[in-house]
Amino acid sequence: MKKRKLFGFLLTISLLANLNLTSVASASEASSLIGFRAELKAVAYKTYSFFEDYTDPSTGMTYDEVRITEDGTQEAKRTSPTNIGMYMMSTVSAQQLGILSKEEAVKRIQITLHSLEKLEKWNGLYYNWYNTDDGTVKRDWGQFISQVDNGWLSAGLIVVGQAYEELRGDTSKLVKDMDYTSLYDPEVGQFRGGYDVAKGKLTDHHYGMFYTEPRVASYIAIGKGDVPKEHWWKLYRTMPKEWDWQAQIPQGGNLQYDGVNVFEGNYEYNGVKFVPSWGGSMFEGLMPGLVLKEKELGTKALGLNNKRHVELQIAYAKEKGYPAWGFSPAATPTGYSEFAATPLGTSGYKDGATVTAHATFLALEYAPESVRKNMKTLKKFKMYGKYGFYDSVNVETGELAKAYLALDQGMIMVSIANYVKDGVIRDYFHSDPIGQKPEELLQKEVFSIQ
Template identity: 80%
Template sequence: MKKNISLFTIFSLIISLLYIPAASAQGKDGRDIAFRAELKAIAKKTYTYYEDHTDPATGLTFDETRYTEEGKKNAEHTSPTNIGMYMMSTVSAQEMGFISKEEAVDRIQVTLNTLESMKKWNGLFYNWYYTKDGSLKKDWGQFISQVDNGWLSAGLIVAGQAYDELNGQTSKMVANMDYSTLYDPEVGQFRGGYDVAQEKLTDHHYGLLYTEPRVASYISIGKGDVPKEHWWKMERTIPAEWDWQSQIPEGEYAEYDGVSVFEGHYEYSGVKFVPSWGGSMFEGLMPGIVLKEKELGKQALGLNNQRHVELQIQYAKDKGYKAWGFSPAATPDGYSEFAATPLGTSGYADKSTVTPHASFLALDYAPDEVRKNIKVLKGMDMYGKYGFYDSVNVETGEMAKAYLALDQGMIMVSIANYLKDGVIRDYFHQDPIGKKPEELLEKEVFSIQ
């Protein structure tokens, strides 16, 4: 009798233990289903910005639109980054079922035809063009930007892999973009760009790895325009003797492909991390919308991305802010840099201003925190016709009622990657340009373990 009771008791305990987690999982699954539906609805609104603000004749998207006391104002010029983001956002829209494949191909085809006719320098694109006809906008200078061309290349690569019928056109365009013209072989780093009017390269280099220009660096290595040693010539932290930086780094040297690299780090709230320049989210996390940093860089860039997300959230808590997500964004009367200051080498101020795109860039690393943050932002009346307005001061409630093509693109692609298992990253890495340098992501070990 006792044996029977014991067996019954054990059986009952097993059933109860199995039941409780199942119920919890069901609740979690329910939240996840609701969140995924919410993200899809946000993405659909976000893509509507591109549908309503892209010139149908040229396939070029307005840089921004603003709602002012005088009414709605469109900035009818665009940049290489905006064009790249439009193409990736259109692929994302098709992957999420908002438009058909035929519509996506037709839209991107128009853009490609315009790109072919636009003025270039060594295959690289200038910083600004008019959306009405693709002509060069010269009143802001005639600058060739390394980082902006990198994002256009990324968009072309993704579009070409998503649609075979466009691949010939996109591949030729990327092949013609000669990044070696911006490279300084003596330093092993890229110049910021080239001023065509003054016929000179910038004095400054893009010296830090953990900033958004690493996408152009990765692509340039994948193309063979620059040697792979360039990846190791970028600084993880600037030299310790440069005592103006926000903190003196600690770390140790490691060797990769015959190059000695100082694997330095900073520390905030007891957590080690490799800093960006300003401490903003898009510097650190935007490259991850195309690069498989989380998947391949588990001991380096992927781990560091995780740290930056966690520390942005912690920084907001330390400051007593109701929301988090610090990154350059529109202001009510312009544009400014915002950041979680301690996370940067020369940290930008936060000015109590958050921007929604920073949350979406964090989706792969902290989805629950993103879900909660979205709820807070919606509660601040940040959600409008084309998705989230670009920024809000969390102390005063003052909003920048603007939509920026760049920021809309970061939101759109981040959601597509989250809902579709990294689809945009997969397209990018399918191309030999994206595939070839993967070892650079895999082999490095940051000093933040």
């Protein structure tokens, strides 16, 4: 990793130059805001150094996971379409934050794009796991084509194409070739989870829940014209009332959008109405907002619901007596597990008293003061290391998962860039026709949580 001796000084100058002091009520508030943005940029600097040190220089593909153990560093030299997409968006973020020059960012991404052009694909879609050293499919991990993972790769390509015009021809071709119709079930109006190439079979299950991370691929597929916009309305806001196995019997009524009847249901927790995700985790709900203008356009639906989920995650931690909040799938000391604020899910995951850093940063644009406090609390657990925040901590035992995951590091990077640079990654995404075309879907919906 290159050393940049003047980074701290230049960081402060950049913050002062970019900050509109007329929008700040007082000098003390201005100072606090500058201080917080400096803290965030310092986190981003360390976080991006993970991508610098653990992205194969010949393929431009980032290792899935790195663990710090007593015996040394364990490196998982595999990667996924999501990891590749997050690496590219993290590199754009790093350039926006002044960590990389534009020339460095473009050079890095060009290597990745060259690999993507050569990787083995199925209908233009990418396998779920590749070896980072040579880009071969990691067949001992199966031959699965994932709808959600391809969606995040498409998102990364779209962002890169808008950030760097010189790369747009390459990124546009790759996205155009990604054929989402091959995973779509027109009879149900939903996507299958994916396709097993070895078995020659689509998954039996569909991605039916709306407030989950696959909605990014849904949005992109609509924007591309691969699937009709009616697909957006065929997803479940909550499961139907008669499905009594779910965590709550939802309240609400039907509304019609584009000729489709939608049950606009809601759950309730601590007297607050919300639309649930599947498990109740932060990344299901808020990860799509890294690229989709849900906060800006979905003021009566997704943006409002994102805010509710942040507030309710904080309330859930308080109710449980935990000193920190932020529940989402994360590394554990021995592996990986799903964690959540259980009541926020249709079939909620357990919380395990385990907090993950990426969940904190996903909440930045909805509760910045709470995020700043939570960052300080996480640091008291000795969660801050060479590459930024370790992946998780058990807030009851203090046990750390001394791991860095490409996905989670990417969520932290893009969240910081969007907060410090006023939604820059979302702006790039929505500058592309694929991002623009479905915007009305975000604007017109009204959740029954007003």
